[in-house]
Amino acid sequence: MRATIEVHLPVFVVIMPLFVAFVLPTLARRIRLVEGVVTSTTVLWFLGAGYLASLVLIRNGNPIGYSLGGWPAPWGIELSVGSLSCLFLLMVAGVSLPVALFAAGNMAHEVGGPKRITRFYVLCLLLGGALAGMAVTSDLFNVFVLVEVATLSCCGLVSSRNHPLAAEAAFNYLILATLGSALILGGIGFLYIITGHLNMGFASQELNRIWQEYPHVVWMAVSFLLVGFGVKSALFPLHVWLPDAHSAAPSPASAILSGLAVKGYAICLIKVLYNVFGVALIQELGMHRILTLLGMIAITAGSLFALTQDKLKRRLAFSTVAQVGYIFLGLGLANSMSLAGTLFHMASHAVIKSGLFLAAGAIIATTGNDRISEMAGVGRQMPITMAAFTVCSVSLVGIPLFSGFIGKWNLLLGSLEAGNRLAQAVIILGSVLCAAYLFPIIRVAYFEPAPAADWQDPGLPQKTALILLAAGVILLGVAPGPFLELAKRAALDLLVMK
């Protein structure tokens, strides 16, 4: 029995949320039951991901393979769970749990009646399943299908708030994201035309043997994929849809979209770049310089835009654009330190940004206002919410003993190793700007005279969710042990050509 579970665990973590998503509508109007099912699903999911991670750590990072339907690799779809997949799975499941807790009993004012709330949960679970699939798949066409499932659920989540603004943001997001999908499919098509394989391992071997015969096709493929995934993960000049979509969505959805969904596309790009093209070919093509440059521009521009926003959720959304820049910067520097830093920062940013968005959601729901300038007194009247917000902000800035520090520190070491002075400067500048756009919020909330309103912390499940996320941020910062280990092993796996 135990052996059977262990064998099928890689597919279980993908199938389970998808299956629950399809069963959920049958419970339509019993909203308590729906919330209970969703929360217990995320708990089970997290346990599954944790068990899988422990299996991979015991195997010294050797990936666990799984052939879907029993068809072996070049013909069937292969799942492969290595350190990278485990880190990402833990991140997705670990963030989903507090978000599900926060959403429980708290969706009616943003989404509407029980039927709409059930649909909201269905979309969340579909997105979760797609993200888990992106983490474990090693088949190029499967990547496209999962990307599409994720995109449609993301757009659905944005439009789930019953408001014309949300519908407009969702439409713009859908159009740009579909443009991105078409580019991704085109890129995969070019790779398939020259290699004849859709399995990443086989395609990689073939590509590195023959790429010199088709330099133009390889260039087309890599640029299509970069722009396609760039649109979806909101890389700076292509980020235009993100601020509207993430600030118009209901708060728990913003937390998932900003914390997890954007990273899912980044993980796909990492897999395609490093597992199919390989680090040698990327450097041969000069792609690493482009990635570094785009990353640096995104960090600076995203932070500067965030500084100018007065609306809380928009400021947080632009901060996501800046943090996506760190991911691309680390990918471009392409050494073990920078990649480990990038992967760790990805996971820690997921926890931090969900915490920030959930706290923002609680504040906006209570005060009925989303302007930062009118948040005076929130700190004293909603102590737990604002404490969680403060912990997450401090961590995002990158102060030691918080999770953001470890990712950025490794990135900085990576840029020292690469000898890239400009990158070092931008990483530090990014932190300074991050403090410049987050700390004023904390100052207004704590140190400005409070109006005579009676605001209170949200209910028990919401408080628990915020405390869990803040505790996660501190835990990742004080004892990063197994997570940093996973990130370092994943970085080494990416750099070694199979």
Added chain:
Amino acid sequence: MRVLLDELMVNYPYFAAMILFIIGAFTVLTRSNLFKKLIGINIMESAIFLMFIAAGNIRGGAVPILDEANPQTVCINPLPSALMLTGIVVSVSVTAFALALIIRLHQSYGTTDARRIAELRKRWHANEGNH
């Protein structure tokens, strides 16, 4: 030049795919009518489908059904066609969802023009914000 032209003539499906893709992308990015944007998306996706199917085609190839009598028959590669079936399903769902959103926008704003919607939004929701 002659060689290039010859290559274009032989590989005309790819050439057609490229032109369709550009037309689609141009429509999406420059038109402000929501329906036209959606049509542009569909043209773009068709271009990619065409590229995949052209890649799997072999001129004069037979339908890929295994013939026990003469196993040497040249068949086209069925995999890209099968993949594009999935692609078409995805494209249909995107279209359906986008149409639903257009209906919702038309109900709220009474127009299907992106620029007009942006104007109305600024006027109506200026003080309300995104929340």
